[in-house]
Structures are given as structure tokens and as C-alpha cells.
Amino acid sequence: MLWDILTGQFSLDLQGDTVSGTKQETAPQLPALTPEEKRIRDRKLKKERRKEERRRLRESGAAQSLPAKRSGSQLALDYLRGWAEKDENWRFQKTRQTWLLLHMYDSDQVPDELFSTLLAYLEGLRGRARELTVQKAEALMRELDEASGSEPLPQGKTQRIRQVLQLLS
Template sequence: MEIKGSEWITEDTKKSNIHIGQKNPHAVSGEQTKKNIAKRKGGEKLLEGGKSNDIEQEPKQKRKKKKNKAKKAQKMQAVQKSDRNIEKCISYLKRWHEDRQNWKFEKLRQIWLLQNMLDPSKVPDSSFKILVDYISGTRGHARQMIVEKTMKVIKAMELWSKLSEEGLKEEDIAIQVPDGKVPEVMYERSRSILQSLDDV
């Protein structure tokens, strides 16, 4: 049985005509498509009369509450972690001061100490004297960062003092000194650190 080219085309066309008349079991109606899109977008689902589906809203509220609780728990853990981190950094500093043979350099601890060196709530006064000694031995980029940070604080404080002596109001001074008024403690700490770097 030999099929010529034109017979083959007619045979194939007959088969496709059969498929055209049948319904595709996977086809979705236009209304169903709209519902699916609304589900994916998370939009409010409407029932047949235009009323919103309150049953489906309740789980969303529960999910939001759970999300908020999880965020609060994460914040609490971050605070506890930061407290532990403060303790670890202060003990690192004390170990450097008291027991250098067993002390080991830790870059992350040094970075934290340098970032928080002017904050008395993180580096207490009792540990600050040790920190000044520790800082006086720094070299390279860390030393440069320390000088820049302390000079910025000192310049801001001096500018603030100069402008207030000239009789400007605090609002006007705040415009000229974008970082705001520097606390006295930060200024004193900056001066101590710079002096220790100059002594070396």
C-alpha cells in the first residue's frame, strides 16, 4: 500500500478535524482563569453576589499575627546577641590587656571595638582605658579609620562650639552641622584616642 503525498495530507487533515470538534479536558474557562489570577495576586476573592469571602480573610490575619510575633522574636534575639557580642568583645580586650600569651587576634572583635569605641553604652569607661592602649598599637587602614572618625567628631564639636559662641540659635547651628551636636563623652574619648596615637 503506497501513499502518495496528497493522500497523506488528506488523511492527516481528517485526524485533525476530529480533534477540533472535541473539548480539551485541560482547557479552563475565562471565569476560572480570572479566579486563578485573583488567587495568585492575593486579591480579595468575591463570591457570587459580590460579597467578600470572610472565611478566607481569617487565615491571612492569623498569618500576619504569626509574622509579627516572629519579627518580635527575631528582634529580641538580636538584642540578646548584641549583649553577648558586647561581653565577648570586652573580654577579648581584657584578655589582650591581662594575658597576651593566650590572647589571639580576632578581626571581627577589633572591627566592633573600633566602630563602637566612642559609645559609652557599649564600651564602658572601665574598659575604655584598655581600649586606648589597644588602639595605640594599630597600624594601616584601621589606624587611618580611627583618625578619620575621631577627627570628624572633634571638628563637629569645635564647629558647634564656635557657632554657639557667635550667638547662633541651635536650629541654625544644626543646619550647618549635619551630624548634630556631639555628646561631650564622645568628644573627650576622641581627644584621648588621638593623643594616644600621637604619642606612639
């Protein structure tokens, strides 16, 4: 049988996964893959193809021509603007809201011109998000009161904390 393979008397049928030749001999059948094994194999092949494509793009220099992804801060601020403009495509996004709640006291992250919009957004805040926002603002105010002699918080941050507390309490 090895001689037949070496002399080319066998051909490989890729679609049927069988080996056939001019003689009536057949190769031993490999066990059929289970659906889970096929899924895993397909995922690995897809991953390898994507990796190869990225490598080719890097080598050709085409990767620089792809549009840059927008940062989380830009996406969150656009989300807030869309809410304010009552954009028909606007929809609630937990990750954007979370980013806004985490960074709302930082004037570098949320510019002053958008802070009033953010306060209007916070008016509609409900449930656990509202509770946690109030708790965090109260904790920051306590921290501010305790640290009044040492490093004081920036005036803008202090004012923002007071505005949020006044609005939500």
C-alpha cells in the first residue's frame, strides 16, 4: 500500500475525507468530528486567518490607513450630547453612564460646558446608580471636610460635588 501511495496510484478526496485509489483498497476511516470539535476547529482556523490578515496589513502598511478607534471618554461625551439633543438614535448604554458617573468630578474629562447637561442627565438617574452616586458624593464631601487643612481638592471639583449633592439629595 505504501508503494501505491509513492507511485501516485492513490488520490485524496478532500470533500469526503477519504482516500481512494485504483485498487479497491480504502484507507481506514477517521472518526467523524463531533459538532463541538468542529466548532472548536473552525474557531481556531478563523483566528489563524485573522492573525495572518493582520500580519499582512502590518507588512503592507495598510494598518495606518484604518480609522482610529474613538476613546471611551469621547464615546461617553457623545452619548451625553445625543441624550441632550434627544437624538432618535440615542439609547441607554450602561458603560457610557458608568464612565460619566466615574469621571463627572474631573473637569479635564467632562468639560464645564457639558457639566450642566450631565446634571440634567443625573436628574433622571434612578435606582442603585442614584444611591451610589449620592454615597460617593457624600464620601467625597466628608473627605473634603477632613482634609480642609491639608491638600484641598481643586475648587472646580468641590463645586461639582456640591452641585451633584444638591441635585440628588
